[in-house]
Amino acid sequence: MDVKFDFGTVEGERIVYVRPVAVADLPDEVRAHAGNREVIWAVHDADGEQLALVADRRMAFLLARENDCAPLSVH
Template sequence: MNTKFDLKTIAQDIVYVKPVAVADLPDDMQAQAGPLEILFAVHNAQGEQLALVANRRLAFHLARENDMRPVTVH
């Protein structure tokens, strides 16, 4: 088994979805969250936040609509 892989291209389409407490966000973002207590952040493999959305289902939908493969981070 000598299959070679280009490690730079593996997992480029994976994004990580994790819950974020609204209380941990800056005040201006807390105000925009309204009554929500938890938002969901979408991050790329380098840890850069790509999006912050209202719920997990929306985060997964957003990722898939952009040809990404979402996985949950606990």
């Protein structure tokens, strides 16, 4: 089944996706800011565009909610 579905918004909020990112997979200039972390968290819009990188999952969810977005985990 290859049908696009517009998930739209949840209770008026825009959906964003939160996922872990291995620091080793990031560009050098980003790794320099990651400190000793092995994993940081990315927030993406519905089209997959990265909106933010943050230190931990909790912060990613807080950031999303502060910007009127509905965060969902991606594994």
